[in-house]
Amino acid sequence: MIRFEQVSKRYADGTVAVEDLTFQIAEGELVTLVGPSGCGKTTTMKMVNRLIEPTSGQVLLDGADIATIDPVDLRRRIGYVIQQVGLFPHKTVLENTETVPRLLGHRRTRSRARAAELLELVGLDPDAHGRRYPDQLSGGQRQRVGVARALAADPPVLLMDEPFGAVDPLVREHLQTEFRKLQETVRKTVLFVTHDIEEAVRMGDRMAVYGAGRLEQFDAPSKVLGAP
Ligand code: ADP
Ligand code: ADP
Secondary structure: OEEEEEEEEEOOOOOEEEEEEEEEEOOOOEEEEEOOOOOOHHHHHHHHOOOOOOOEEEEEEOOEEHHHOOHHHHHHHEEEEEOOOOOOOOOOHHHHHHHHHHHOOOOHHHHHHHHHHHHHHOOOOOOOOOOOOHHHOOHHHHHHHHHHHHHOOOOOEEEEEOOOOOOOHHHHHHHHHHHHHHHHHHOOEEEEEEOOHHHHHHHOOEEEEEEOOEEEEEEOHHHHHHOO
């Protein structure tokens, strides 16, 4: 589904962020991308939604080079969750969540129903939490809204960049468990970036382990842990 073929990225200042990446994420698979700060995780992720162009090699989505996919179509097919999800501060949680269905042209009642459904899916109460404003939610709840919003367009692919990185450890563990459960139902193709090895082990069907700009291991967590 997502395929990197000999992908390298050198920035304008000469920094080689990643080199010769070749790997594949199967449909419905959750791959965690783990490694120390500066090893090229964000660069890798941004080459999937084309925020960054590779210097050489190809990134393919369903067999098509993403450089040939219409940007609007690409955006629709890829949901994106970041560490500090940007919610509109003057809109309620429900209004924030229905933004995407509205943009997709659904009528207000239908969008509202979809938003309520999504909030329930991520463990929020559409009535109680839905009426609040983002600053009236905890950090963990805001991240849940971020996940709901990313799922709103029903994209087959989700990119998650340290999505639970800014919440405290207990809530974080809870969100990890809940997201794993959610993934069993929604079965998205997920690339999940984290610098936390425990999170990578807990969440990943497989793990991509980076050392400076290179893929060092790509295997199931049990295999990675068992490696010498
Ligand atoms: P990570 O997400 O693992 O922290 P990044 O992909 O952000 O790593 O960065 C990989 C390397 O590329 C680092 O050495 C970083 O300093 C460098 N880098 C990132 N963005 C740029 C840029 N726009 N210009 C030059 N170097 C960059
Ligand atoms: P970082 O947290 O690593 O600094 P950024 O916040 O710079 O990442 O990059 C995320 C950017 O991508 C945001 O500006 C956001 O508006 C934009 N973005 C959000 N969703 C998508 C998407 N589906 N495709 C492309 N870009 C997106």
